[in-house]
Amino acid sequence: MPARLLVGVELGGTKCIATLADETGQVFEQHRTPTTVPSETLPILAEHVDLWCERHEISALGIASFGPLDLNPNSAGYGQVTNTTKPGWSGARVLAEIAGRWNLPTAFDTDVNGAAAAEMHWGTGKGLSDFAYVTVGTGVGVGLFVNGKPTRGLGHCEMGHIRVPRLSGDTASSICNFHDDCVEGLASGPAIKSALGGRSFDSVGADDPVWHGVAHAVACLCHALVCTTGPQRIALGGSHGASTAPAWPDRTTVAIEPEWVSLSA
Ligand SMILES: [Zn+2]
Secondary structure: OOOOEEEEEEEOOOEEEEEEEEOOOOEEEEEEEEOOOHHHHHHHHHHHHHHHHHHOOEEEEEEEEOOOEOOOOOOOOOOOEOOOOOOOOOOOOHHHHHHOOOOOOEEEEEHHHHHHHHHHHHOOOOOOOOEEEEEEOOOEEEEEEEOOEEOOOOOOOOHHHOEOOOOOOOOOOOOOOOOOOEHHHHHOHHHHHHHHOOOOHHHOOOOOOHHHHHHHHHHHHHHHHHHHOOOOEEEEEOOOOOOOOOHHHHHHHHHOOHHHEEEOO
16 A cells, blocks of 8 residues: 655745655655745645645645644634734734645644654654754744643743743843743844854854853753653754754753753754
């Protein structure tokens, strides 16, 4: 029996990716498009989905999007982006615009929960029921699975905005519009850039003081995760994660128990 075909759509802050693959992970087609405004971006993604659904027998569809999202199936706003500072995207009907024409089993979740699910299926979270994926990029996000399922409740996990104690003497300005001392405000890519004061990432060594506050904030986040849901492993990734800024993940793993943490490029 041939492997079932699946369609996946990822909406990121700067680019979106539509993928036709099968359940073994083999990718047949993939298209990237920049994330501009919903009236431009969503029809492009829907066009790929429509084409694949017309040509193939698709078994299921998955959409992982930047948030914040309404993930309550009983809500009138289910499948939409809620209030966001990203221009034009508040109220964008992501699920309906991309998947609404097709009566297929469809999963809709945050981009970080999608990444966490992928790690649990193929990567560093394989075989685990409790797992966290921390991404440090334009923002700081946490994909969080407890007892094999992504956390729900009032909304999805927003632990990137958990407030953390600053290091003594740390006066770096927070880039978060809402909090002076949250992880995203102190450790995201724009926060690191602000702390570098015009220096490039390439010119900053692993022992540079700029990493003190970044590693401290991410370590506090990991500590809070361990103290609350107790993930069996935490993966650190994202565009400013293990691949581009090796100093802070190393320091973070030193600050907490190393065996809990893996670096995900
Ligand atoms: Zn914040």
